[in-house]
Amino acid sequence: QDEIGQLDKVFHAMVEQLSEAAAQKQDFISMMSHDLRSPLSSLQVTLAVLLRGQYGALNDTGIVRAKSAERSVTRLINMISELLEFEKLSSGVFDLQLEVVPISQLAELAGDAVYDLAEESNVKLELPANILKVVADKKRIVQVLVNLFANAIRYCAPGGKVSLEAEKQDDLVIVKVKDNGPGIPADSREKIFERFQQVQTPGKESRQGSGLGLAICKAIVEGHRGRIGVQDNQGRGSVFWFTLSSGEGSND
Ligand SMILES: Nc1ncnc2c1ncn2[C@@H]1O[C@H](COP(=O)(O)OP(=O)(O)OP(=O)(O)O)[C@@H](O)[C@H]1O
Ligand SMILES: [Mg+2]
Known part of the structure; x- marks a missing residue:
């Protein structure tokens, strides 16, 4: 498993813990939005740039690995957004247009x-x-x-x-x-x-x-x-x- 795959696993474990530790939820969520989302977003950009060949052409294995990494990063970012979204919705602070x-x-x-x-x-x-x-x-x-x-x-x-x-x-x-x-x-x-x-x-x-x-x-x-x-x-x-x-x- 590559590093991002590991990160993915760790994140899943964190989400599981979160479901049990409702008391620490608020802290965890604000930490997540700040400390996880921004590095993941820059990672996502870097991978996209790599895949575009801007730092030189990747070989076939490189492309496969970078694409897989990109998918994992996107999934993590989506999960974080979902979690934040759910918190917002369940606290009732959203108005409908x-x-x-x-x-x-x-x-x-x-x-x-x-x-x-x-x-x-x-x-x-x-x-x-x-x-x-x-x-x-x-x-x-x-x-x-x-x-x-x-x-x-x-x-x-x-x-x-x-x-x-x-x-x-x-x-x-x-x-x-x-x-x-x-x-x-x-x-x-x-x-x-x-x-x-x-x-x-x-x-x-x-x-x-x-x-x-x-x-x-x-x-x-x-x-x-x-x-x-x-x-x-x-x-x-x-x-x-x-x-x-x-x-x-x-x-x-
Ligand atoms: N169309 C479906 N067919 C079969 N099982 C489903 C279907 N939709 C949902 N499920 C089951 O319901 C569970 C909960 O769905 P939910 O969308 O809330 O979470 P998720 O898809 O696992 O994760 P997330 O949507 O947050 O990425 C899923 O994990 C899956 O087991
Ligand atoms: Mg789903």
């Missing part, structure tokens, strides 16, 4: 963000040309969709399929992200929305992420006064769903 937007627009933005991941994982992403509109903070709901898409892609078998659907029910819109992956065992379907809760996915390297994605989704959806959950996809895979207001209710 609500507007009426078509689902298709949110789906497109989120789809763009996971395009490379889907390509790389050989997973097909199907987005609807759905004209339903929702009342949403665009940036936040795109973030929810990105998390759900990324999970579906990551936990889906290669060659899998991920799709988004939306339907109207009274003055709500139900948004569904469906995949044909391994699904979630019935007894874990509530637990996974809590932070740091992960389930063993057969054939997948577990602990790739930090276990915060769905907790962030829940905080955002509930901030919109919506609900979020997961159900079985007809015996094969999962359907993650959440509700948003269609803006047509009488009491808004």
Whole structure:
């Protein structure tokens, strides 16, 4: 394992400790944002410059190693951002910029963000040309969709399929992200929305992420006064769903 792989492991251990030591959380988090994020960001820039051949051409092994290092660094930075984001959301200090937007627009933005991941994982992403509109903070709901898409892609078998659907029910819109992956065992379907809760996915390297994605989704959806959950996809895979207001209710 290279050094960054080690750093990755150490970080995972830290995240685990964090989940137990809630009291030290605040200190740890501010330390993390300052002391970990900035050196990682410069490391990321250096690796990108190296890969561009600006310091001379790398040989094939060099390219492979530098790319792998770059992926690890990016993952670490994302994890740190997620953790900070979750802290912000769970302390309730975020306000929503609500507007009426078509689902298709949110789906497109989120789809763009996971395009490379889907390509790389050989997973097909199907987005609807759905004209339903929702009342949403665009940036936040795109973030929810990105998390759900990324999970579906990551936990889906290669060659899998991920799709988004939306339907109207009274003055709500139900948004569904469906995949044909391994699904979630019935007894874990509530637990996974809590932070740091992960389930063993057969054939997948577990602990790739930090276990915060769905907790962030829940905080955002509930901030919109919506609900979020997961159900079985007809015996094969999962359907993650959440509700948003269609803006047509009488009491808004
Ligand atoms: N579409 C899915 N199919 C199968 N399992 C899933 C799916 N989405 C989530 N899970 C399970 O739920 C767990 C929690 O998901 P969550 O997004 O909160 O964390 P994560 O993906 O492990 O890490 P992070 O999102 O913070 O990088 C995952 O570790 C995985 O075990
Ligand atoms: Mg996730």
